[in-house]
Amino acid sequence: MLKPATTDIDALKTLDDRLRWLSAWTIHHANHIRESADGLKVGGHQASCASMTAIMAALYFHALGENDRVAVKPHAGPVLHAIHYLLGSQSREALENFRGLGGAQSYPSRTKDKIPVDFSTGSVGLGVAITLFASLVQDYLTAHGWLDDKDRGRFVALIGDAELDEGNIYEAIIEGAKHDVRNLWWIIDYNRQSLDATSADRMFERFDEIFRSCGWRVVELRYGKRLQAALDKHPTLKAWFETLSNAELSTLHYQGGAAWRARIEAEIGKKAAAFLKEYDDEALAALFTDLGGHCMETLVDGFDAADDDVPTLFIAWTIKGFGLPFAGHKDNHAGLMNPTQLAALRDAMGVGEGQEWEPLEGIGDNARPGVEALIDRARIAREKRARAFGTVIIPEIPAPAGDEQSTQAAFGRILLELSKGGGDLADRIVTTSPDVTVSTNLGAWVNQRGLFRRSDMPDIFAQAKIASAQKWSGSNKGQHVELGIAESNLFLMLAAAGLSGDLFGTRLFPIGTLYDPFIARGLDSLNYACYQDARFLLVATPSGITLGPEGGAHQSINPPLIALGQPGLRHYEPAYADELAAMMQEAFRLIDDPVGESTYLRLSTRSIQQVERGDDSWREGALAGGYWLREPAANAEAAIVAMGAVMPEALAAWEELRQDVPGLGLLAVTSPDLLHRGWTAAQAGRWQGERKPSHIEQLLSRLSPGAGLVTLVDAAPASLSWLGGVLGQRVAPLGVEKFGQTGSLADLYATYRLDGDAITEAMAEILLQNG
Ligand SMILES: Cc1ncc(C[n+]2csc(CCOP(=O)(O)OP(=O)(O)O)c2C)c(N)n1
Ligand SMILES: [Mg+2]
Numbered sequence: 185m186l187k188p189a190t191t192d193i194d195a196l197k198t199l200d201d202r203l204r205w206l207s208a209w210t211i212h213h214a215n216h217i218r219e220s221a222d223g224l225k226v227g228g229h230q231a232s233c234a235s236m237t238a239i240m241a242a243l244y245f246h247a248l249g250e251n252d253r254v255a256v257k258p259h260a261g262p263v264l265h266a267i268h269y270l271l272g273s274q275s276r277e278a279l280e281n282f283r284g285l286g287g288a289q290s291y292p293s294r295t296k297d298k299i300p301v302d303f304s305t306g307s308v309g310l311g312v313a314i315t316l317f318a319s320l321v322q323d324y325l326t327a328h329g330w331l332d333d334k335d336r337g338r339f340v341a342l343i344g345d346a347e348l349d350e351g352n353i354y355e356a357i358i359e360g361a362k363h364d365v366r367n368l369w370w371i372i373d374y375n376r377q378s379l380d381a382t383s384a385d386r387m388f389e390r391f392d393e394i395f396r397s398c399g400w401r402v403v404e405l406r407y408g409k410r411l412q413a414a415l416d417k418h419p420t421l422k423a424w425f426e427t428l429s430n431a432e433l434s435t436l437h438y439q440g441g442a443a444w445r446a447r448i449e450a451e452i453g454k455k456a457a458a459f460l461k462e463y464d465d466e467a468l469a470a471l472f473t474d475l476g477g478h479c480m481e482t483l484v485d486g487f488d489a490a491d492d493d494v495p496t497l498f499i500a501w502t503i504k505g506f507g508l509p510f511a512g513h514k515d516n517h518a519g520l521m522n523p524t525q526l527a528a529l530r531d532a533m534g535v536g537e538g539q540e541w542e543p544l545e546g547i548g549d550n551a552r553p554g555v556e557a558l559i560d561r562a563r564i565a566r567e568k569r570a571r572a573f574g575t576v577i578i579p580e581i582p583a584p585a586g587d588e589q590s591t592q593a594a595f596g597r598i599l600l601e602l603s604k605g606g607g608d609l610a611d612r613i614v615t616t617s618p619d620v621t622v623s624t625n626l627g628a629w630v631n632q633r634g635l636f637r638r639s640d641m642p643d644i645f646a647q648a649k650i651a652s653a654q655k656w657s658g659s660n661k662g663q664h665v666e667l668g669i670a671e672s673n674l675f676l677m678l679a680a681a682g683l684s685g686d687l688f689g690t691r692l693f694p695i696g697t698l699y700d701p702f703i704a705r706g707l708d709s710l711n712y713a714c715y716q717d718a719r720f721l722l723v724a725t726p727s728g729i730t731l732g733p734e735g736g737a738h739q740s741i742n743p744p745l746i747a748l749g750q751p752g753l754r755h756y757e758p759a760y761a762d763e764l765a766a767m768m769q770e771a772f773r774l775i776d777d778p779v780g781e782s783t784y785l786r787l788s789t790r791s792i793q794q795v796e797r798g799d800d801s802w803r804e805g806a807l808a809g810g811y812w813l814r815e816p817a818a819n820a821e822a823a824i825v826a827m828g829a830v831m832p833e834a835l836a837a838w839e840e841l842r843q844d845v846p847g848l849g850l851l852a853v854t855s856p857d858l859l860h861r862g863w864t865a866a867q868a869g870r871w872q873g874e875r876k877p878s879h880i881e882q883l884l885s886r887l888s889p890g891a892g893l894v895t896l897v898d899a900a901p902a903s904l905s906w907l908g909g910v911l912g913q914r915v916a917p918l919g920v921e922k923f924g925q926t927g928s929l930a931d932l933y934a935t936y937r938l939d940g941d942a943i944t945e946a947m948a949e950i951l952l953q954n955g
Contacts, residue, residue: 192246195554196480198547199270200241202555204507205533206266206279207233209540212526214282226283228290231505231516232259235477236342236373239500240267242483243340243371250563251337253302253318253687255311257344257373258291268299269543270559273566276541294686294716300568302687303716309350310676310712312370315339316360317673317680318687319367320665323638324614327660330690338493340369346378348391352709355670360495361398362668364638368495369487373477375504376430379517385429395497405486405500408479411471418459424452425472437473437503437512441465444472473511477502572685573778576608576693581769583762587794591787591829592725594761596625598768599695603632609693609772614681616665617697618674622654624697624725626664631655634662671706674698675713682718682775682782693775694720700727700740700786707746714752714782719775721768722753725787728898729924729932730829739924744827744903747784747857755857757786759831760794763806763854770807788829788898790929795835802852808879809858810851812886814838817847819888822951825904826896827853830938834896837943845947851883856903863910884911892950894918894943914953916946 211228220226240260244267248254256264265288268274274288278298281287289297291306303318305311319339325331347353360368372391376383392402407415415422428436436443442465448456463471476482477500490496505511508529510519521529530537534546547555584597602610614636615626635641637658645652665681667673674696680687681694703710703724713720729739747755754774758764767785774780795813805811813835816823822845826834831852838850853859859880866878877885884891884907892914895904901919908915920936933939 192554192558193480193484194551195558196241196245196484197238198551198555199245199558200238200480201533202270202544202547203237203241203263203266204234205529205535206269206543207237207260207262208508208521208526208529210262210265210279210282210288212521213280213540214284215520216523216526218280218284227518228262228283228520229259229518230508230521231510231519232257232344232373233263234506234508234511235375235502235504236260237263237506238478238480239342239371239373239483239502240264242480242487243342244564245558245562246484247487248340248562248564249337250565251335252340252564253315253337254340254342255303255305255315256292256301257342257347258305258308258311259344260342260373261288261290261292261305264292264301265297265299268566271562271564271566274299279541298568300565304712306715307708307712308344308347309352310709312341312343312347312350313352313356313673314676314680314712315341315370316356316365316368317677318683319365320360320363320677321680321684321692322367322688323365324636324665324681325684325688325690325692327636327638328611331688335688336367338367338369340371343370343372344378345372345374345376346383348372348387352672352676354394355673356676357395357398357400359668359670359673363665366493366495369490369498370496371498371500373502374499375477375502377434377504377514377517381514382430382434388430392497392499399495401490401494401496403486403490403496403498405476405479405482405498407476407482407501408474409481410479411474414459414471418456420452420455421448421459424448431514434504434512434514438510441467441469444468473503473506475501475503478506569686570689571778572689572691573776575685575691576612576776578609578769578772578776579605579607581765583760583765586761588791589761589794590789590791591758591761591764591785592625592789593791594764595723595725595768595785595787596628598765599626600628600632603629611663612691613693613695614663614665615695615697616667616674616677616681618667618671619669620698621664621666624699624723626697627654630664633664634659636660636662636665671698671702672709673706675706675709678720678722678782679709679713679716679718682713682720683716685719691776693772695723696720697723697725699738700724700743701738703740703743703746710753711750714750717752718782719780720782721771721775722782722784723787724784726789727786728788728829729920729936729938730788730790730898730929731924732929732932733926735926736924739920740899741920741924742900743784743786744856744897744899747786748860748903752781753857754781754783754855755786756783756855757828758806758854759792759826759828759852762794762797763802766803766807767854786828790829792829792832805879805883806852806854809855809862810853810880810883812849812883813852814842814848814850816849816886818886820847820849820886820891821845821888822892822894822947823849823851823887824894824896824943824947825851825853825907827856827904828898830896830898830933833933833939833943837940837947840940841944841947845951849887853897853904856906860906880907880910884913887913890914892916892947892953894946894950896938896943898938914950916950918942918946
């Protein structure tokens with residue numbers, strides 16, 4: 185790494201000031217100058233930005249290499265925009281439109297911001313942890329020969345100190361320790377303030393212990409050079425300083441020099457007299473604000489010293505709102521300077537009125553060349569990177585043979601066949617699971633492809649010649665990343681691997697498995713993965729009360745509703761193995777398609793009789809969300825509508841009822857999610873003159889306008905009951921509304937009304953109403 189010349193330190197300090205000014209001004213402009221049509225507060229976080237402008241100046245204009253990737257603390261978004269503004273890669277227009285439609289986003293967004301954003305942030309903690317999994321993906325790609333050493337980089341997270349309360353961070357570092365992660369810099373903006381107030385002192389010196397025990401190097405950047413030198417000369421003062429609580433420190437930073445003096449006089453007395461004489465009040469305040477995270481020399485030295493690949497936690501002491509009038513005030517999180525305060529800052533920065541947006545305004549002629557040189561030299565990407573889509577040929581995926589199968593077993597067999605067949609897609613699949621690899625039927629695939637480990641891991645049981653169906657050895661050629669039981673980590677791993685095309689230019693096809701109910705455990709991380717447009721296949725199995733004897737704690741109820749409300753994730757719930765094969769093929773296609781998305785497959789362990797197919801006409805409908813498994817007569821008065829593992833009950837009821845209900849149809853729904861999207865999109869389209877009815881409108885218009893629908897699903901009945909709203913047909917919804925319990929399938933289906941009797945009763949009720 186290049187060591188900066190001494191003049192660079194001054195230029196970096198100037199850039200620190202520029203970033204503090206531009207971030208404050210961007211927020212001020214959006215709140216006080218841009219016209220507001222609706223009177224809503226626009227907001228923004230001037231204090232959170234000021235807290236880390238020095239850190240970000242040192243990072244972006246000195247330490248970062250071209251392959252390094254950064255997750256920026258959400259509330260420092262404006263600083264990132266200011267950096268790109270100085271680099272010429274962010275427009276003034278986008279800054280003027282900060283938090284407006286199409287403008288610079290409030291929190292860094294991969295998909296919506298025009299500047300290159302490596303990781304979206306917003307929900308605190310997640311941006312931190314994804315860097316760890318991205319680093320693991322980098323190691324995976326290198327080991328598999330897809331990434332040259334020269335293209336490897338470091339993964340940096342800029343972290344608010346209150347963010348450290350998020351448990352997902354610790355789940356991640358525990359997983360990271362198992363996988364020997366490296367090339368990570370996590371930099372804490374240790375301003376000792378959260379949103380509500382100053383943060384608790386109790387955790388001080390605990391965080392570093394936690395990280396060290398997970399194999400991290402911890403570097404504390406507590407003092408700036410000047411403060412360090414002053415305190416070294418006055419040990420009593422240093423000892424006193426280090427006893428101050430977070431709240432006391434922040435109070436003094438807010439109150440300023442006179443308060444420091446009074447406090448030192450009162451508590452140290454004569455012993456501090458000589459020290460106090462050296463400084464007037466202003467100099468005293470400046471000295472005590474010289475914390476490590478604001479001192480450019482300290483930051484540059486700290487970053488330069490960490491030149492290996494050991495994961496490193498920097499604890500950079502800072503003051504929230506540094507250099508702003510509300511520095512240190514406990515209520516400053518969302519604090520905004522008023523116009524008078526802003527004008528004072530502008531004057532102090534040497535920025536002329538009306539010149540606020542000039543990138544290098546107020547920088548003297550002597551300093552300017554040094555600053556410009558640093559900006560030129562910054563190695564980070566100015567442009568968004570290409571996303572690497574459309575690079576892989578997706579083969580036909582045939583349905584596994586067998587008259588009776590469960591979708592979960594079929595999933596395992598499809599993967600096994602893919603593995604045996606080999607080829608580009610199979611080589612690019614990376615599977616992962618939080619300790620449910622075997623029980624979600626990934627076992628055969630793992631036997632074929634092995635576990636991924638950076639260094640070889642022998643299968644000790646196999647070496648001891650103990651019989652086992654499951655091989656369990658790891659190597660750097662393995663294709664399964666085994667995780668501990670932490671579902672949030674699963675989704676972050678899928679997010680990182682699902683961004684491999686974006687981050688590393690190589691598309692992977694990540695498949696994650698878990699039990700359906702435990703999606704809820706990692707929901708925010710799943711949403712986070714989708715928010716960034718990461719592409720993966722999530723296989724959730726088993727699901728519903730169909731799990732039988734396992735009982736209520738394992739029987740999922742609401743995931744189809746979660747999927748219905750989750751952008752970026754397509755839900756499919758197949759009943760039959762051939763549907764599943766088609767859906768997996770489609771899911772792989774969607775992973776590699778610029779306008780694709782991720783897929784969630786909800787599967788079951790129930791083995792059911794497969795249906796005879798006359799032809800392939802079901803396939804298109806199944807991929808679009810549903811098809812007539814038993815065609816209705818034109819204008820039929822009723823249909824059974826069913827999804828997934830309860831299809832045998834629906835078919836049996838159809839057989840029984842069709843004598844009494846002429847023309848009765850059976851609609852197999854494979855994706856309420858797609859049907860609903862299609863329906864709303866068609867409605868919106870009609871306002872723009874498009875006439876094409878949606879798939880569900882076409883399906884249901886085969887029935888009479890007043891037809892009755894009995895809907896059946898092993899999940900919340902609301903997953904399908906909305907279908908009545910499409911054409912105004914009547915619905916009797918069957919499904920699970922109470923927690924599950926242990927029991928045989930017959931007992932549970934009877935108790936929860938998913939059986940033939942329930943369908944017959946519901947049909948009678950709805951036809952009577954019609955009559
Ligand atoms: C998961 C989540 N919960 C709550 C919030 C709301 N929130 C935003 S910032 C913040 C506190 C931030 O404090 P810190 O991380 O120390 O950052 P600072 O602004 O002090 O640099 C909170 C609670 C959030 N963004 N994400
Ligand atoms: Mg903080």
